[in-house]
Structure formats: structure tokens, C-alpha cells
Amino acid sequence: MNEIKTVDTRGLSCPQPAMLTRQAIQKLDNGTLEVLVDSGTARENVSRLAKNAGWAVTMEEQPEGSCRIVLKK
Amino acid sequence: MERVEDAGVYQLTDDLALIQTVDFLTPIVDDPFAYGQIAAANSLSDVYAMGGKPLTAMNIVCFPVQTMDLSILKEILQGGLEKMREAEVVLMGGHSVDDQELKYGLSVTGTIHPKKVLRKENARTGDRLILTKPIGTGIISTALKAELAGKEAADHIVKSMSTLNRKASEVMQGIGVHACTDITGFGLLGHAAEMVEGTEIGMVIYADSVPVFPEAKDLAAMGMIPGGLYRNRDYRKSMVEIGPGVNECLADILFDPQTSGGLLISVSEDKALRLIDRLHEAGVTEAAVIGEVVGSLKGRIVVESAQ
Numbered sequence: 001m002n003e004i005k006t007v008d009t010r011g012l013s014c015p016q017p018a019m020l021t022r023q024a025i026q027k028l029d030n031g032t033l034e035v036l037v038d039s040g041t042a043r044e045n046v047s048r049l050a051k052n053a054g055w056a057v058t059m060e061e062q063p064e065g066s067c068r069i070v071l072k073k
Numbered sequence: 074m075e076r077v078e079d080a081g082v083y084q085l086t087d088d089l090a091l092i093q094t095v096d097f098l099t100p101i102v103d104d105p106f107a108y109g110q111i112a113a114a115n116s117l118s119d120v121y122a123m124g125g126k127p128l129t130a131m132n133i134v135c136f137p138v139q140t141m142d143l144s145i146l147k148e149i150l151q152g153g154l155e156k157m158r159e160a161e162v163v164l165m166g167g168h169s170v171d172d173q174e175l176k177y178g179l180s181v182t183g184t185i186h187p188k189k190v191l192r193k194e195n196a197r198t199g200d201r202l203i204l205t206k207p208i209g210t211g212i213i214s215t216a217l218k219a220e221l222a223g224k225e226a227a228d229h230i231v232k233s234m235s236t237l238n239r240k241a242s243e244v245m246q247g248i249g250v251h252a253c254t255d256i257t258g259f260g261l262l263g264h265a266a267e268m269v270e271g272t273e274i275g276m277v278i279y280a281d282s283v284p285v286f287p288e289a290k291d292l293a294a295m296g297m298i299p300g301g302l303y304r305n306r307d308y309r310k311s312m313v314e315i316g317p318g319v320n321e322c323l324a325d326i327l328f329d330p331q332t333s334g335g336l337l338i339s340v341s342e343d344k345a346l347r348l349i350d351r352l353h354e355a356g357v358t359e360a361a362v363i364g365e366v367v368g369s370l371k372g373r374i375v376v377e378s379a380q
Contacts, residue, residue, distance in 0.1 A: 014215065014298075014299060014300055015215045015216065015218055015219040015221075015296070015297050015299075016219070017296075018219070018295065018296030018297060018298075019219040019221070021296070022221075022295060022296070039300070040300075040303060041298070041299075041300035041303055044296075044298065044303055045296035045297070045298050046296060048293075048294065048296045048298070049294070049295050049296030052294040052295070
């Protein structure tokens, strides 16, 4: 079993969540990546970035307003 | 005045009114001199948007005296002063307070003819819409924070944000236009929405004709989008329709919050091309026709793609 890499951007403000996700997908190239976000802006920016880089995006709502974004390529 | 205008106008006599405005900003670029220039240009812009002539200004400063060197403040004020000189505005004084977060701007006083005040309303069916500066400064500043935008992109936005709207204002006053506002925090579509909200007119915006900084589209696709853009978009959701074929990133840029943005001018169709020519001759080279005012969309805006 491959371990899923996680990028935890909770508590970080824009543009850091998109920036960290970008670094992670560049390193990973393909596979599965999990990104944790806690703001609407980060949610939109991370999914925008990933979609434009050719990754499939699914979102799972988490308690306390945060969100788990799963990226697959 | 029925709606919130860019500046306050107080009539003194039949042919003379005072025009007053105040605005200040947190730093948008690292260079203190450029920040001072941008903040001053941004503060003066409200007077230009209404067709007024700024005469005097006062500095407003919030500065972290404990943690930041005073030489930085000096450079900021010099940048501001340079723009005031260019605008032929006299600096009368100012006020500063100790604050953890740096802020700078101006309160500006000028004069305007009471019958020649250009308001946001008063655009008419058939008018053409002209924008005088490119948009995308919010996205590029966000990317600069992430170190994803290069020096060239930074230079583009600094040059544009520090450019006074003075020439654009003088040219439009010379030709005679119906309405005007300046593009700042609500983004192009947010400010356009203010011009048609609750009126009998609407707008069609030609997405592909809007001048945009060349780097902005790719940076938007990388998620370098400021939170203010999403707030602007959500706030005007019910008034704005993005037509089929409009690129998603371009549609977003139309809501990008701008600092010291250009003028959005509504001018009759027969004067529009002359206005564009005169603006280009005066050095406002990015000015373009970006849409038209229509009677069929009451209080609404439709964004169309040429493709």
C-alpha cells in the first residue's frame, strides 16, 4: 500500500495553500495527494490549480468548516 | 446623491463646488517609494473619476515606529510627494499614528463645476464603455507574495498603478461623456455593477476586449487568486451572467480587486472612437472599448466571448 501524501494548509492564508499544493504536485508528478484547507478561498484556489494541472479533484467536507481535497492523476 | 459616489461634492456657488475624498492602503509592493506613488495615485483617482481638479492634499500615515526604520517612511512620503507634484497638488500637512500595520494615503481636496460632475449613474442606452488601464493587479500581487510572478510582471503593475488617471480624466472631460467611475477593490464587474444597479439600463461586456496584464491569466490558473476576488464575484452573482465560451480564468479576472485601477467611462457611440484616439495620443495607450450599455438588460450585466 502506498501511503497518501498530505498537505495541511489549515491556518495558512492565501496564497500559501495554493503555493504548497503546487510544490507538492510538482514533486509527486502523479498518484494521490490529500490537501487540507480551512477557507473558501483556499478551497477554490487549490482545486483551480489542480484541475488546470490535469489532476482529478474531489472534495470532502470535514467538521469545523475545513475541507479535505483529494487530488488524483 | 442617490448612490455612493467616488468623492463628496459640496456646492459653494453656481459655478464652483468643493470635491473631497480620502483613501489609504496597506503596502502592495515591497519598494517603499513605489508604494508611496501608488497610494497617492490611488487617492487622487476618485477626484479624476468625477471630473474634478485636485488642488491640495494631506498625508495619512500609520507606521510601526517600534519595528520599522524611519528611512522607509521617508521613502514612502517621497514617492507620494512625487505624484502630488506631477498632479500639481500642494501638500498641506498630514497626520501620523503609531500602528502595527503600515498604511499610507491622502485626503484630497479639489474643485469641480457643479454642473459637470461625472457620476456613476447617467450611462445611456447605446453608450460604449471604455476602460483606461489593464486589470489583474490583485492576482499579480498575490503571485508576487508566493514568488510565482517575475520582475517583469511586477514592473508592469507598478507602472500602471502609479500612473495618475489625470490625463484620462482631462481627455474625457474635453470630449464630454455621460458617466465615469474608477476601478478599485470591487473589480471591473463590481464597479460596472454599481453603474447599472437599480436602473433601467444594463451592460454587455466583451470579455476578449478587456485589457488584462499578460501574466494574469496563467497566474489565475495556478490558483493565485486573492480572497477579495471570490467575495466580489459572490456579491454580484445575481446581477452578472457569464456567457458560454468565456474562459473561466478570464471571467475571474473581471472580478479581480484592483489598486489604483483605470477609469471606466460611458460615452455616446459617436464619440467613442474619437475618445479612444485622443486617449492613445495622450499616452493612455491601453485604453479600449470593452462593452456597451443596453436597454434590454435592466440592472444586469452579461459578459460575452467573441469566440
